Amino acid sequence: MIELSPDAFRAVTPLFDGVDHSIALVHAVIEGSSPGRVFADRVDAPSCAYLVHEGAFHYVGGNAAHRGFHQAMLSLIFDDVLCWREEQELVLFAFSDAWREKLDGLLGARSAKRIHRRMFAFSPPRFQAHAGWRERLPEGIRLRNIDEQLAERSADFRPLVDPGTKRFGVCVMVGGEIASVCSAVAVARGEAEIDIHTVQKHRRHGYAMLAACAFIEESLARGLTPNWSCWPERQASCALAKKLGFESKPDVPAHLLSEAHVIG
Numbered sequence: 001m002i003e004l005s006p007d008a009f010r011a012v013t014p015l016f017d018g019v020d021h022s023i024a025l026v027h028a029v030i031e032g033s034s035p036g037r038v039f040a041d042r043v044d045a046p047s048c049a050y051l052v053h054e055g056a057f058h059y060v061g062g063n064a065a066h067r068g069f070h071q072a073m074l075s076l077i078f079d080d081v082l083c084w085r086e087e088q089e090l091v092l093f094a095f096s097d098a099w100r101e102k103l104d105g106l107l108g109a110r111s112a113k114r115i116h117r118r119m120f121a122f123s124p125p126r127f128q129a130h131a132g133w134r135e136r137l138p139e140g141i142r143l144r145n146i147d148e149q150l151a152e153r154s155a156d157f158r159p160l161v162d163p164g165t166k167r168f169g170v171c172v173m174v175g176g177e178i179a180s181v182c183s184a185v186a187v188a189r190g191e192a193e194i195d196i197h198t199v200q201k202h203r204r205h206g207y208a209m210l211a212a213c214a215f216i217e218e219s220l221a222r223g224l225t226p227n228w229s230c231w232p233e234r235q236a237s238c239a240l241a242k243k244l245g246f247e248s249k250p251d252v253p254a255h256l257l258s259e260a261h262v263i264g
Helices: 006-016 023-031 067-084 097-108 124-130 155-161 207-221 235-243 259-263
Strands: 036-040 048-053 057-062 089-094 113-122 141-145 169-174 177-188 191-198 225-230 246-248 252-258
Touching (some): 006 036, 023 177, 048 067, 057 067, 067 097, 097 252, 207 225
Antiparallel strands (some): 089 252, 113 246, 113 252, 141 169, 169 177
16 A cells, blocks of 8 residues: 555545545545545555545545455554544545445454444525525624634634635624634535534524524535535434435445554
């Protein structure tokens, strides 16, 4: 297995063309608008690839029958990635049943846990039910795009104002305080992957709904399709997605690896 240099990431594009989930997350790394690492069986015309998006999401694609790649991948995961992560945990996604079954066997001895990611598809007609929502903003509440001035208040906002990332975000302000933020964690292939967070003391006031509505409108204005996914146990997130007009899709399987699997 070879770690590709960023200028060679596009060599693995054919292995991830046509994937049915995580489109923005995967292709933002390949296109260079999101930090990440890419490994392949060879530099020219690779047949297998292992892609790491910043954070804990990992993806494998290509030929699921490549035995040499299997062993190299295990070494990468357990001798490199998990050992050096501050939080020794990662989630590994595949895009075919062949790869998922292969991962069951390869990771079974490490007690990797099968989990599922809940996926949603955006429905423009359903979102139109919220037309005119800006006219109903509570008094003292205003919306604001994340800009350079706000980025000076939080380092987490810096990527949202860097044109190279293609990312953007909006926030709900209560007075001069940021109450809720909805942003694109990755943008690629015409999709914007949503990330949303509301400050604890401002929850249960509908601010996440307002931030999400503003973000969706901004996405559409940019010619992007907003994408929503979350863990099944995040019931509030699932409910908000449906309220916004997102439609449920089949859950996507994944493998959870944690510190216990490194030392177990």
